[in-house]
Amino acid sequence: MQQFATRLVERRFQSLSVGFLSTCAALGIGVWGNLLGASPALSAERLTTYVGPLQLSISVDALETYAQTGQASGNLRLFLGFLDADSQAQLRRLLQHEMKADVALVSRVLNIPMAEQVLQSIGKTLQTDSGLNGFRAVRSALILSAANHPDGWTWIDWMRQYPTPDIRIDLSSLMALLQDLKTVVLYQDAAAQVVMDVSNQEAAADPEFAYDQLPDLSQPGPYAFRREQLTFDIQATRTTLDGFSGRYTMRVDVYIPENAPAPAPLVIYTHGWGGRLSDGMVDGEHLASYGFAVAVPEHIGTTDTYRSLFLAGGLGDLTSPTEYVSRQQDIIFLLDELEKLDATDPQWQGRIDVQRVGIIGQSLGAMTVLGAAGASFDPAKLVPRCAEGLTQINPSFLLQCHARFLPPTLYDFTDPRIRAGIAQYPMGATLYGQSGVGNVQIPMLILAGTRDILAPSVYEQIPMFAWMDAPDQYLGLMVPGTHFSTSPPQNEELVPARIRGPAWAIGRSYIRNLSVAFFKIYLSDRPESSEYLPYLTASFGQVLTQRAAAFSSDENRLYLIKSLSPAQLAAAYGGQIPGGVRPLASRSSPVAASRSVLDDLDATGVLRIGIRSEVAPLGYVNPQSEWTGFCFDMARQLADYITTTESRSVALVVLPSNADNRFDLVRTGSVHLECGPNPIHTTVNGIVFSEPFYATGNFGLVPNESLECSFYGLALPDGDRPWRSLVNRYLRSEPARLQRREYARNFDTDNLFNLETCFR
Numbered sequence: 001m002q003q004f005a006t007r008l009v010e011r012r013f014q015s016l017s018v019g020f021l022s023t024c025a026a027l028g029i030g031v032w033g034n035l036l037g038a039s040p041a042l043s044a045e046r047l048t049t050y051v052g053p054l055q056l057s058i059s060v061d062a063l064e065t066y067a068q069t070g071q072a073s074g075n076l077r078l079f080l081g082f083l084d085a086d087s088q089a090q091l092r093r094l095l096q097h098e099m100k101a102d103v104a105l106v107s108r109v110l111n112i113p114m115a116e117q118v119l120q121s122i123g124k125t126l127q128t129d130s131g132l133n134g135f136r137a138v139r140s141a142l143i144l145s146a147a148n149h150p151d152g153w154t155w156i157d158w159m160r161q162y163p164t165p166d167i168r169i170d171l172s173s174l175m176a177l178l179q180d181l182k183t184v185v186l187y188q189d190a191a192a193q194v195v196m197d198v199s200n201q202e203a204a205a206d207p208e209f210a211y212d213q214l215p216d217l218s219q220p221g222p223y224a225f226r227r228e229q230l231t232f233d234i235q236a237t238r239t240t241l242d243g244f245s246g247r248y249t250m251r252v253d254v255y256i257p258e259n260a261p262a263p264a265p266l267v268i269y270t271h272g273w274g275g276r277l278s279d280g281m282v283d284g285e286h287l288a289s290y291g292f293a294v295a296v297p298e299h300i301g302t303t304d305t306y307r308s309l310f311l312a313g314g315l316g317d318l319t320s321p322t323e324y325v326s327r328q329q330d331i332i333f334l335l336d337e338l339e340k341l342d343a344t345d346p347q348w349q350g351r352i353d354v355q356r357v358g359i360i361g362q363s364l365g366a367m368t369v370l371g372a373a374g375a376s377f378d379p380a381k382l383v384p385r386c387a388e389g390l391t392q393i394n395p396s397f398l399l400q401c402h403a404r405f406l407p408p409t410l411y412d413f414t415d416p417r418i419r420a421g422i423a424q425y426p427m428g429a430t431l432y433g434q435s436g437v438g439n440v441q442i443p444m445l446i447l448a449g450t451r452d453i454l455a456p457s458v459y460e461q462i463p464m465f466a467w468m469d470a471p472d473q474y475l476g477l478m479v480p481g482t483h484f485s486t487s488p489p490q491n492e493e494l495v496p497a498r499i500r501g502p503a504w505a506i507g508r509s510y511i512r513n514l515s516v517a518f519f520k521i522y523l524s525d526r527p528e529s530s531e532y533l534p535y536l537t538a539s540f541g542q543v544l545t546q547r548a549a550a551f552s553s554d555e556n557r558l559y560l561i562k563s564l565s566p567a568q569l570a571a572a573y574g575g576q577i578p579g580g581v582r583p584l585a586s587r588s589s590p591v592a593a594s595r596s597v598l599d600d601l602d603a604t605g606v607l608r609i610g611i612r613s614e615v616a617p618l619g620y621v622n623p624q625s626e627w628t629g630f631c632f633d634m635a636r637q638l639a640d641y642i643t644t645t646e647s648r649s650v651a652l653v654v655l656p657s658n659a660d661n662r663f664d665l666v667r668t669g670s671v672h673l674e675c676g677p678n679p680i681h682t683t684v685n686g687i688v689f690s691e692p693f694y695a696t697g698n699f700g701l702v703p704n705e706s707l708e709c710s711f712y713g714l715a716l717p718d719g720d721r722p723w724r725s726l727v728n729r730y731l732r733s734e735p736a737r738l739q740r741r742e743y744a745r746n747f748d749t750d751n752l753f754n755l756e757t758c759f760r
Contacts, residue, residue, distance in 0.1 A: 044162035048129070049169040057166075060159045067095035067156060098154055103146040105311055110139050112317050114398040121390040125173040129166035137163050184393055187573055188458040192450045194572035195462065195477045199559035203538035211539045216547070218512035221290035223257040230254055232337045235737050236329065239301040239320040241309060246741065252334060253277045253296040255288035256351065263353035264293040265523035266338070268331060268372075271299065272363035273319065273399075274307035282488040282508070283360060283515065290516050292523070293352045297334045299327050302364060321405040324431070325691070328371045328413035331359065332732055335417055358420045358519045363455065363483065364399070366426030370464075371413045373421040374440045375432040376721075380408035385430060396427035396455040403431055407680045407711035409689040414725050418442065420522035422515055425483050426464065427455040434467045439721070443472040443522045445514060445536075449481025451501055466566045472522075474536055476514065477559045478507060485556060486511040502556035506548045510558050513544060536560065597672045597723035598648070607642065607650040609635045610657035610665045610674035618676055630740075631675035637739055641730045663687050666715050673727065674715040689713030691728050693740065 046057040062076045070092065072080050080088055109115055116135070123135030144161035145153040159167060230252045238248045257264055267287050269280035280296030287294050300306070301323045309315045320326075335357065341348040361369045371377075386401035424447040428437070448461035455461070457477065465475040478485050482501030486508055492500065517535030534540055541560035548556065601607060611619040611631045619629040632654065639652040657665055657674050665671045667686040680689045692711035714731075716724050730736055 043160045043165075044167045045165050046167070047159075047169055048166040049171045049174075051171065060156065063095060063159070064156045067092060067154070095155055098152040100150075100152040101146050103143060103150070104313065106146040107143050108311070108313050110143065114318065114402065117390055117398055117401075125170050125177060127168040127170055129164040129168055131168060131170075134168075181393060184456075184458065188450060188456065190572045190574075191458045191462045191569065192477060192479060194568055195475065195561055195564065196479070196559050198561045198564060198568070199477075199538045199541065202561055203542060206537050206539040209534055209539070211534060211537070211543045212546070214534060214540060214543070216513070217290075217516040217535065218509040220286065221516070223260045223289050223291055225255050225257045225285060225288035227284070228254045228256060230337075230341075232333070234333050234337075235734065235741065236333065236732075238326045238329075239322050241300065241306060244322075248300060250300075250330065250334065250337075251277060251298040253280060253284065255284035255294040255296075257288045257291050257293065260291040261526075263342075263350050264291060265356040265358065265519065266293045266295060266352050266354060267358040267360060267519055267523070268334065269294060269296045270327070270331065270359060270361035270365040270368045270372075271296070271302075272361070272365045273302045274304050275299070275302065275365065276304050278490065279488055283511075286512055287515065287519065290520070292358075292519060295334060295338065297330050299323075299330055299368075301326055317402075318399070319402065321402050324371075324377075324403045324406065325411060327364075327368045328411075329732055331368065331372050331418075332413065332415055332729075335415065336734060355417055356523045356525070357415075357418045358422070358523050359418055360422040360424075360515060362424040362486065363427070366423035367400075367428045367431070369421045369423040370426055370428050370432060370437070370440065371411075372415060372418050373423075373442050373444060373470075374412070374414045375428065376410055376412040376414075376436045376439050377403065377432050378408065378410045378436075379404050379406040381433060382430065392456075392459055393453075394456055394459045395453075396460065397430055400427060400429075400431040407692045407713070409680045409691060409711075409713055410724065411691065412439070412721065412725050412728060414439075414441075415729070420444070420519060422511075422518060423447070423461075424486055424511065425449065425452055425455050425461065427460050429460050429464050432464070437464050437467040438469055440468050440470050442470060443518075444468060444470045445474045445476065445518050447476045447478070447481075447486065447511065447514075449478045449483065449485050449501065451480040452483040453499065454483040462564070463566075463569065466564045466569050473562065474514075474518075475561050475564065476510065476541065477561075478510070479557045479559065481507060481556050502554035503552045506552050506554060506556040509548060509551075510544055513540075536562075538562075596720050597717065598726070600669070600672070601642070601648050601650055605650055606653055607635075607639050608653050608655060608671045609638075610655050610662060610671035610676075611635065612657050612659070612662070612676045614658075615677050633739055634675060634736070637735055638727070638730050641733060641735065642726070645729075645733075646726060663715060666717055669717070672717075672723070676715075678712055678715050679710040680713045684715075686718050688716050688718045688724060690716060690724065691731055693731055693736075 044060055046059045047063075048055060048057045050056070056075060058076045058079060059074065062073055066072050066076060080091075083091065110119070119135035119139055120133065122138055123133035126138055127134045128137055140163055141158050141161040145158045148161070149157050232250045232252065233247060234250050235247050237244060237246055240248050267283075269283050271277075271279045277296055277298050280294065284294040284296055302319055306315065306319075310318060335354055338348075338352060339354045342350070342352060342354060359369050359372050361367075382401060382404035386404050390397065420443045422445045426446060446461050446465050448457035450457060452460075461475070462477075465473065480501065482499060484491075484495050484499070485501055485504060485506070487495070487504055489504065489508075492504060513535060517532040520532040521529050521536070538560045541558045545557045548558075609631075611627075611629070613619055613621050613627055615629075617630050619627070619631045622628050635652055635654060639650050642648050642650050655665070655671055657671070657676065662674045662676060662678070663684055663686070666674050673690075678689065680692060690713045692713050694712040696710050696712070714727060716727060
């Protein structure tokens, strides 16, 4: 078979493949399914493929004998003749490799939608004997292997659980897959090489300086600190352990420096999926020792408790699609609550500067960092991309595609209080895309590893860095770093040894140095902050690599760069992009309206809002012939919000709209927004919608679930990002949330029921 896809795509690909499969099993992202509980009536007797009119088969018995004794017979001997000795040894080890997993866990994880996507992709290659997609057969064989071999099972055991006599291998699909995998390895190497080359070029151009004499910022700083625990009652809709709730409790650990200049700049640490408050302890204590206040919020929809409940069968999926919104709102709500503490609590007044905020996170937390930094996304754009299925060896792609189930509007969580961000191994190339990442307009530092198999740098961090056009931006590539190279030490035992990568102490020394310097530069208002600039150079990256060699025998080199263009990446790829990587276009500015609503507000001082009169309770004429409704209260509150929060004094003018002219009024600028029962669509020319503020639907009696879900948003002019961002900030504000809650007694109850059924 073409030298078994060029010696199993060489030794490095074999290591990558085994590591990828092990990670999927360990983290529950891989392929699992329905519990069948008994052996199949049939079991596979042979692997079969077709080369033109010829049928080639290898018996499972022959494979088992080869695994046990090394002796080959029949077609297996012919097949092995295409392999060299090293590849033969790898194949035998693969057949002998024993796996162990709880059958209930296997069954649960295989049933989630993300797992079915993987199974469908695998089933294109591993088919039933009749040539049908084999995803159900693959799934049942995995479950039965775990059920019948609780002490451990091999791929031979899996074959014997396959429910058809033949495991039919579609050779064209297999060869395409193996070629794609080989190509990805080559492109990963090419992408890493161009980063290393650019880093060496930047180091050669760095100013003359004694970089090796710079103090080691991985050591504790001069300030003592203490940890305080806060609890906030958030009045907002969110996924909790009990489902959707109209309010939730946010727990926050805050690390406060003592005897440091006050108010202290604030850094927010946002944890990843399955995270804990303690995950932020290492970074929190270290940054606090250098004079930063650090807040670590608990994202209750992605905690270790949520993960445990999912693995125990108490939850139906890894996470809710609404987490892509809720995690971003957690950051905004946290800042709002800290501002209130500063204004009302004498113990907190003057201690934290909530207008100078940085944010740092890893993995899913790093995706949250990008969103807080200004990266925007539209679920409608995900639909065609995700419909292609798993076209890249990238587990994070499946997680990002989960956001396609959100209402189709543009989500933008830019907050002017956040001034700088550090994203460690972020995923988001599919979710945000080039245009969304291009909206990041604050200084950013991205960390990546060349052996990251959960969010591979060739698909995620490197192209996103090339797409970015931030005021200052840095990419730190660790060779051969993994997804866990900077993780807190208490998490080390949670990660399988085969995918941990080099000693984590190396990566932690890197992030400690870089994070202190980065936030000192971009959050400080003191002149001496410029003394930290040499830390963010390619030359100092080389120094950090040399220092790591002094305390660890492992190798994990750091290459720092400040710029990388899509054209440089394309040149490294030979002008072609690997199949799973999206095209790298040249940088371009986002499309913007020629004149923003904010310019009009500044010029006229008048806020114009369209409201209908026949759609109770949003806008209607009451028995006293008064034009009233929810939209009137919202309009008055928005005008107050703009005046008090945005420092723009505006007067409100309400204009009548109807079902026929509502969008024309917005398109022509007659009104700045229209409030009514506007289902969020992507096909209304010249119109974008705010984030949804209400969910409704048509319901059947049996079962009592939503048959058709509609999410209402405010109609806004397309292309006016500053205005849309302001309106969305208002909708997330506490006054807006309370107004929605108080307007009608059943508002939240109905809304929560609709959300629960619409996202089920």
